[in-house]
Amino acid sequence: MTYAQSADVIEQLMSQLFDMSALAPMPQHGASAETVLGELAQRKAHDPDFHSNHLFGLVYQTERAELERVVAQANEMYLWGNALNIVKFPNLTRLEFEVVAMVGDLLHLPQGGGGTMTSGGTESILMSMLVNRERAKARGVDKPQILAPYSAHPAYAKAAKLLEMEYATFALDGDYRADVGAARAAVTPRTAVIVANAMSFPYSSIDPIPELAALAMEHGIGCHVDACIGGFVLPFLERLGYDVPPWDFRVPGVTEISADVHKYGYASKGSSVILHRDSDWVAHQFFMFGDWPSGLYGTPAVPGARPATTMATAWAVLKHLGIDGYVELTRQAMETTTKIRAAIEAIPDLYIVGKPIGTTLAFGSNTVDIHQVGDVLSDKGWHLDRNVEPPSLHMMVSPGHRLVVDQFLADLNEAVVQGTLSFRGA
Ligand SMILES: Cc1ncc(COP(=O)(O)O)c(C=O)c1O
Incomplete structure (x- = not known):
């Protein structure tokens, strides 16, 4: 889905939300727990999968089973x-x-x-x-x-x-x-x-x-x-x-x-x-x-x-985490951020915006339409936010991203090549 298309989807969703007649009323008779929970699970399947580590924003994955057990x-x-x-x-x-x-x-x-x-x-x-x-x-x-x-x-x-x-x-x-x-x-x-x-x-x-x-x-x-x-x-x-x-x-x-x-x-x-x-x-x-x-x-x-x-x-x-646990998670997130940053700096079409500190960053381009690069990444299942000033893609890196960083960087390189081709009208 392109960036422009997502704006359309938001508009459509909003108009549906305001159209109460299009939404189901409260059922007269309740459904069984299995039915209700089954439907919820089906609906949830359409949401991004937290454990895919494909979201660079909104949620913060650690991939630590014990921590997730504590939270649950x-x-x-x-x-x-x-x-x-x-x-x-x-x-x-x-x-x-x-x-x-x-x-x-x-x-x-x-x-x-x-x-x-x-x-x-x-x-x-x-x-x-x-x-x-x-x-x-x-x-x-x-x-x-x-x-x-x-x-x-x-x-x-x-x-x-x-x-x-x-x-x-x-x-x-x-x-x-x-x-x-x-x-x-x-x-x-x-x-x-x-x-x-x-x-x-x-x-x-x-x-x-x-x-x-x-x-x-x-x-x-x-x-x-x-x-x-x-x-x-x-x-x-x-x-x-x-x-x-x-x-x-x-x-x-x-x-x-x-x-x-x-x-x-x-x-x-x-x-x-x-x-x-x-x-x-x-x-x-x-x-x-x-x-x-x-x-x-x-x-x-x-x-x-x-x-x-x-x-x-x-x-x-x-x-559960204590200072030591947070230090370790921050080390993991920071090492992944450093890897991503170095890879972006090595791509001539991209640049890092400003002088980011820590585990989040934005990157832009003077030669390709960076939002189009974001659209290609979206098609490949990655979620990155968009900045408009300057046009750039925004990433919040979590410890869990260490498991997918190589795949992400391969997809980013491909997305930039696709963006370059379309930018030059090829
Ligand atoms: C710097 C900063 N301040 C405030 C907020 C607002 O936080 P929340 O979305 O939890 O209300 C955010 C959310 O991303 C943020 O990044």
Whole structure:
């Protein structure tokens, strides 16, 4: 399927979703467990196979059977819990605190810091922007602004929309990192928070975080580091001896960090952590309400009912892997990334975009239509995301890709040859 065709498919799907009359109503009589589960299995067969290791995004394969057993059993064990009521399920709250403490320790959260778990990177970012908005409002700022590099994830724009904040971006430098001069020029009296990436989604770049955090401190505002990807990569790259620029709470002025356990933390979907340098600020995340017939109601983030599975799974994965396990998985993913990068650099028609750090990268071309190369790879069963600026293909490399990397590189070489032929009109 070509890139243009996938856009058509999305449009078609959307129109079907909005056409409720075309969808089956609830059956009058229930079907047997076998029938229902059989149909689900049939439907699932049309989804990409996680264990094929053909996806370079969305999911993070380790090909570690023991880890997958831990994830599956932790999910099953906690299937029916609800972390909404901490009095009824105090053990879940304890698991959540322990996850926050473990991730806090990893990212050098100082004494006095705090945080919560959320359902994912977007919710962690939303909670951080809420806290930064409240802090700005307390200083008398009327419509607080989020100031982010152009490479920031759309979750910041979404947060701005939901929280009625202004969203402004500043330019990147020649290596696709945040341009500090541009950030300095863009700060206004309404800026509540400066965003910095570690690593950015499109380019896998780490922004100049010490400089951006210093700028934030100069203005007495927040500096949120988006480590949704990097939070479970960079600490282990550092331990492996790679040169990792400063990015975590060791940098003065960094006020919040988001880190996703459901990305390179290798937990199943639904878990992220938002950390605040000062635990007093966590209170701004909380919603408390008592003016209704059932008394006091409080939540730490967006949802009311919260699945216990995400907390139990995140906890179990962190405990199961430990620092050594993550270091080993990061080593595997990094070795595969290095192999892919070297192979791309050896293909004259391709170039690596910017100066990626870690296990994700993008590559473009000045001589072939790179999205067409992506289409050929799609036909061969590989899933790579597309960047549009510059046109490039985007890869998030997981430890499991070590098993298929040679086949991928052979297919990439072929796809480039096909792309070259069609680009030259042959
Ligand atoms: C850098 C970055 N931040 C935030 C997010 C949002 O995370 P989620 O999709 O878990 O909400 C992503 C998702 O890919 C990301 O790459």
